[in-house]
Amino acid sequence: MEITTILASAGVLEGLKETGATIKEQFGLQGQLFFSQSIGFLIFAGVLYKFAFGPIQGMLEQRKGRIAEGEANLIKIQKQLADSEKNTAEAIAKANEEAQRLVNEAKESAAILSERKAQEAIASAQQILAKAEAAAKAERDLIKSELKREFGRLVTATTAQVTGKVLNTEDQKRINDEALTKVEA
Amino acid sequence: MRFLALTSTTWLAASLASNASEAAGHHGLPMNAPVVFDLGWFKVTNSMIAMWLVAAVVILIAQLSVRKISLVPTGLQNLVEFVVESLQDFLAGILGEDLAKRTFWFFGSVFLFILTMNWMGLLPGVGTIGWHTTDSHGHEGWLPLIRGANADLNMTLGLACIFFVLWLAWSIKSNGVGGFLSHIFLYQGEGKGPMKLLLLVIFFLVGFLEVISIMIRPVSLTFRLFGNVYAGESLLEMMVNMGGKFGWLTALPFYFLELMVGAIQALVFMLLTAVFTALMCKHDEEHAH
Numbered sequence: 354m355e356i357t358t359i360l361a362s363a364g365v366l367e368g369l370k371e372t373g374a375t376i377k378e379q380f381g382l383q384g385q386l387f388f389s390q391s392i393g394f395l396i397f398a399g400v401l402y403k404f405a406f407g408p409i410q411g412m413l414e415q416r417k418g419r420i421a422e423g424e425a426n427l428i429k430i431q432k433q434l435a436d437s438e439k440n441t442a443e444a445i446a447k448a449n450e451e452a453q454r455l456v457n458e459a460k461e462s463a464a465i466l467s468e469r470k471a472q473e474a475i476a477s478a479q480q481i482l483a484k485a486e487a488a489a490k491a492e493r494d495l496i497k498s499e500l501k502r503e504f505g506r507l508v509t510a511t512t513a514q515v516t517g518k519v520l521n522t523e524d525q526k527r528i529n530d531e532a533l534t535k536v537e538a
Numbered sequence: 539m540r541f542l543a544l545t546s547t548t549w550l551a552a553s554l555a556s557n558a559s560e561a562a563g564h565h566g567l568p569m570n571a572p573v574v575f576d577l578g579w580f581k582v583t584n585s586m587i588a589m590w591l592v593a594a595v596v597i598l599i600a601q602l603s604v605r606k607i608s609l610v611p612t613g614l615q616n617l618v619e620f621v622v623e624s625l626q627d628f629l630a631g632i633l634g635e636d637l638a639k640r641t642f643w644f645f646g647s648v649f650l651f652i653l654t655m656n657w658m659g660l661l662p663g664v665g666t667i668g669w670h671t672t673d674s675h676g677h678e679g680w681l682p683l684i685r686g687a688n689a690d691l692n693m694t695l696g697l698a699c700i701f702f703v704l705w706l707a708w709s710i711k712s713n714g715v716g717g718f719l720s721h722i723f724l725y726q727g728e729g730k731g732p733m734k735l736l737l738l739v740i741f742f743l744v745g746f747l748e749v750i751s752i753m754i755r756p757v758s759l760t761f762r763l764f765g766n767v768y769a770g771e772s773l774l775e776m777m778v779n780m781g782g783k784f785g786w787l788t789a790l791p792f793y794f795l796e797l798m799v800g801a802i803q804a805l806v807f808m809l810l811t812a813v814f815t816a817l818m819c820k821h822d823e824e825h826a827h
Contacts, residue, residue: 382691389586
């Protein structure tokens with residue numbers, strides 16, 4: 354026996370139909386109104402999606418994308434900054450090292466140069482001193498010889514005047530030699 | 539300040555509605571929405587007019603908000619974005635991110651539609667602007683131009699049936715026909731031997747109860763929404779009539795109640811439909827992720 358037959362025999366179907374008709378009449382259920390309202394809502398939902406939800410959801414997505422992109426860029430920039438700081442620190446350290454090396458080299462060069470210049474100055478000074486000594490010696494010798502000659506002339510002249518005789522070249526030489534030997538002694 | 543403004547508006551609405559109701563001299567809200575225009579093959583009820591008005595207002599606001607849409611929102615765009623984003627986030631908590639995005643057009647629309655419709659029903663003029671009628675038996679009556687659309691069973695049944703069809707489509711799309719049926723009838727847990735056999739039989743039989751439960755969902759959704767809104771409107775009308783000249787005062791507390799009920803019913807309808815969808819579709823989405 355089919356289930357519909359069982360239900361019909363028990364009066365269930367009749368009861369359901371009656372209840373349905375009562376609800377339909379009492380609540381004003383009508384096919385045309387039901388479909389009109391349903392289609393009306395679907396049109397509302399469609400238009401709302403087209404003119405509000407769609408663009409706004411798109412905009413929200415776009416904004417989320419921008420924010421995510423911004424965050425990714427921020428991380429990238431932070432990494433770049435960290436790399437840059439590391440590179441800068443390395444470059445500074447390298448530059449410091451190089452500078453230190455140059456300073457040391459310059460100090461060494463300066464010391465060597467200074468030493469060389471000092472040596473040159475000493476050599477130059479010694480040379481000047483030697484020249485000066487040689488010049489002084491030559492001048493002293495010159496003066497000494499002039500003095501000897503003058504002294505000899507004076508001795509000869511004095512002897513000639515004291516003795517009253519004219520001295521020959523040999524006498525003059527002998528007198529001069531004696532006088533000089535006495536003076537130098 | 540905001541509370542004061544809300545109170546004043548509600549008081550004004552109650553006062554106007556009370557006066558209009560008294561002037562109209564009508565009592566008792568009919569269960570069916572009366573036909574305002576009859577074009578023969580096409581009848582227009584006052585709840586349908588309300589639906590069109592609400593749809594027009596919501597669409598106008600939506601259109602205005604996105605007319606000059608920009609990445610940095612201002613003014614109305616900000617407000618509408620706040621509403622959309624809040625709803626979407628709320629639904630994502632129930633349905634998951636992807637499913638919420640795909641189904642938001644329905645859940646968002648249904649929430650805004652029911653909420654706006656419920657609150658619009660509290661505005662002065664709804665149910666009170668209309669005209670006197672006389673039927674063929676000489677009985678005088680009152681025909682309001684606008685009536686809250688959710689106080690019309692055709693509307694709530696329409697919403698529930700649309701959801702039911704969509705739910706079926708989403709469920710089959712997510713699980714396939716076999717998956718959909720096995721989700722209802724098959725035991726998917728672990729076990730072996732006679733215990734598993736017993737569970738398989740029990741789950742198969744419980745599947746029939748599940749089918750009945752699924753079939754009843756549209757009915758419960760329909761009558762829950764209709765019942766709450768209809769009861770609210772009837773209550774307000776009753777309180778206005780009971781108060782006589784001070785009808786606006788006796789109805790005033792119930793306006794606050796109805797503001798709350800309107801929001802709660804919109805939320806409940808959206809929440810239940812979302813939960814029903816999640817029960818069938820979210821499982822699949824989680825696996826997909």
